[in-house]
Amino acid sequence: MCIILFAYRHHPRYWLVLAANRDEFYRRPSAPAHFWPDQPMLLAGRDLEQMGTWLGITRSGRLAALTNYRDPASYRPDALSRGKLVSGYLGSEQQPRDYLAAVDRQANEYNGFNLLVGDATGLWYYSNRHNKVTAVAPGIHGLSNHLLDTAWPKVAKGCHKLAACLAADDVKEDNLWDILADRQPAPDHELPATGVSRELERALSPIFIVTPDYGTRAGTLLLIDYAGNVRFIERTYSPAGDSIATREYIFKLRLTSGQGFQPIG
Numbered sequence: 001m002c003i004i005l006f007a008y009r010h011h012p013r014y015w016l017v018l019a020a021n022r023d024e025f026y027r028r029p030s031a032p033a034h035f036w037p038d039q040p041m042l043l044a045g046r047d048l049e050q051m052g053t054w055l056g057i058t059r060s061g062r063l064a065a066l067t068n069y070r071d072p073a074s075y076r077p078d079a080l081s082r083g084k085l086v087s088g089y090l091g092s093e094q095q096p097r098d099y100l101a102a103v104d105r106q107a108n109e110y111n112g113f114n115l116l117v118g119d120a121t122g123l124w125y126y127s128n129r130h131n132k133v134t135a136v137a138p139g140i141h142g143l144s145n146h147l148l149d150t151a152w153p154k155v156a157k158g159c160h161k162l163a164a165c166l167a168a169d170d171v172k173e174d175n176l177w178d179i180l181a182d183r184q185p186a187p188d189h190e191l192p193a194t195g196v197s198r199e200l201e202r203a204l205s206p207i208f209i210v211t212p213d214y215g216t217r218a219g220t221l222l223l224i225d226y227a228g229n230v231r232f233i234e235r236t237y238s239p240a241g242d243s244i245a246t247r248e249y250i251f252k253l254r255l256t257s258g259q260g261f262q263p264i265g
Contacts, residue, residue, distance in 0.1 A: 002144060002216070003207055004055075004065050004116070005158040005179065008123050009138035011166050015261035016123075018222040019162065019176045020065060021207060022054050025214050026239045032218070033234040033247050042090050043232055043249055045218060052083025055220055056090050057232060061120045061253040063222070064089045069112025069129045070145035070194040070204075079111045089117045100126040100133040107131060114143055120228075120259045140166070146192070153186035154207045173221060173233065180219045182207040183241070210241040226261045228253035 002023035008016055022045070024030070029048040033056075036042045044056025055065040064086040089099050096117045103115065107128035114127045116136070123136040125148050134148075140163050141148060142155035149155070158179055165175040186205040194201065209215045221233040232249040 002067060002204075002209065003154060003158060004067060004143045005141075005155075005162045006143075007140045007162060007166055008136055009263065010140055011171065012263070013169070014171065014223055014225050015263070016063075016222065016224045017162070017166065017171055017176075018065070018220070019158075019180055020055055020220045020222075021180050021209075021216045022218045022220070023204075023209050023215060024217045026217070027213070030217065032236050032245065033220070033232065033249070035249075039087075039091055042087070044087070044090070045234065047081075047083045050081035050083055052081050052085070052087045053090075054083060054086060055222075056086060057222065057230065058090050059251065059254050061224075061228065061255055061259070062090050062117075063119070063224075064115065064117045066116075067114045067143055068145055069114060069127060069147075070196070071112045071129070072195045075111055080106075080109045082110050082113045085110070085113065085115055089115075095119075096122065096124040097133055097135075100124055104128075104131060104133065114145075114148065116143070120253075120255055120261050145194070152192050152205075153190045154182075154205060157182070158207055171223065176221050177219070177235070180207060183210065208241065210239075215239065215241065224253075224261065226263050228255055228261060 004020040006018040031046040033045045041059045044053040046053055057063040066086050112129050117124055125134045125136050140159050142159045144152050144155050161179045183206045185202050191201040203211050219235045223231045229252050235246045236244045
């Protein structure tokens with residue numbers, strides 16, 4: 001997952017509006033979003049190499065999403081799979097903050113990552129390049145391959161466009177897909193310096209990435225209203241950036257007694 005744009009307890013109708021692109025090498029096998037046969041409550045795509053995932057939700061309202069932290073100088077090929085941090089939370093019963101505290105204790109076993117986890121009680125963030133468990137504040141946020149809300153050009157652009165989408169009473173999915181489809185690279189003077197070549201920084205700077213061997217493999221929209229109604233929509237893409245398929249799941253969360261999504265204010 002390379003970019004996650006989300007509005008948390010910001011819109012009067014939706015507890016969460018999330019739009020995300022997953023970027024990955026084309027050669028890495030994966031399955032599109034589905035309810036996993038071995039964990040029937042869990043809805044997510046699946047990395048078929050390590051059997052983890054990058055973004056998912058359960059019928060009980062647990063949700064998690066991951067991005068890598070771009071730092072090629074510290075990359076370790078023997079590190080644990082970061083995708084299992086997402087599936088590990090979704091398949092557990094730990095409170096979000098407790099789960100991230102446990103992750104912190106073994107953070108050095110992974111390459112750089114950012115992890116969002118939450119449930120009806122709230123949304124939490126952790127990066128093993130920051131090593132601090134943080135409650136996410138209500139508002140509009142962006143996460144790419146640096147820390148939460150780092151103002152990389154595509155994060156700043158995406159958050160600005162998401163804010164415009166949310167100005168209306170209803171959220172139009174086509175507008176969210178338009179944000180995720182943006183292939184415009186950032187100007188060279190705005191590119192971050194993450195330890196890769198300037199040419200590669202430029203290629204990785206759009207919200208939607210297309211390169212010969214790496215790019216946007218899937219886009220996801222996740223909308224949760226304050227009543228616990230979920231819309232999860234995933235589009236998968238070819239290496240050329242063409243849409244292959246769209247899958248949509250609509251369901252109501254099975255919240256336990258006393259649980260509910262608290263609106264702002």
